[in-house]
Amino acid sequence: MIFPLEQLVKYTDNIYEITVAANRRAYQMSMVQDPQIEENEDKVVSLAASQLFNNKVKMRLDQK
Known part of the structure; x- marks a missing residue:
């Protein structure tokens, strides 16, 4: 599999x-x-x- 471009295009949150x-x-x-x-x-x-x-791993932003 290559980088999931379809999911990246559909992603609506902060791409960065x-x-x-x-x-x-x-x-x-x-x-x-x-x-x-x-x-x-x-x-x-x-x-x-x-x-x-695929939500197998969640990301979390730490606010400092």
């Missing part, structure tokens, strides 16, 4: 936030060597974005 969340999730997955990376043929950023768009 979801992009940053996908990159941070991808970094997190690569640092802990998540087994899903090896199981899927996807790039890690595409996998992370897919998790966010």
Whole structure:
């Protein structure tokens, strides 16, 4: 799977936030060597974005 462009186009919230969340999730997955990376043929950023768009992972904004 490539980056989920259909879901990205339909996304109505802040596009910057979801992009940053996908990159941070991808970094997190690569640092802990998540087994899903090896199981899927996807790039890690595409996998992370897919998790966010499918609500398998929730993003949270911390207000400081």
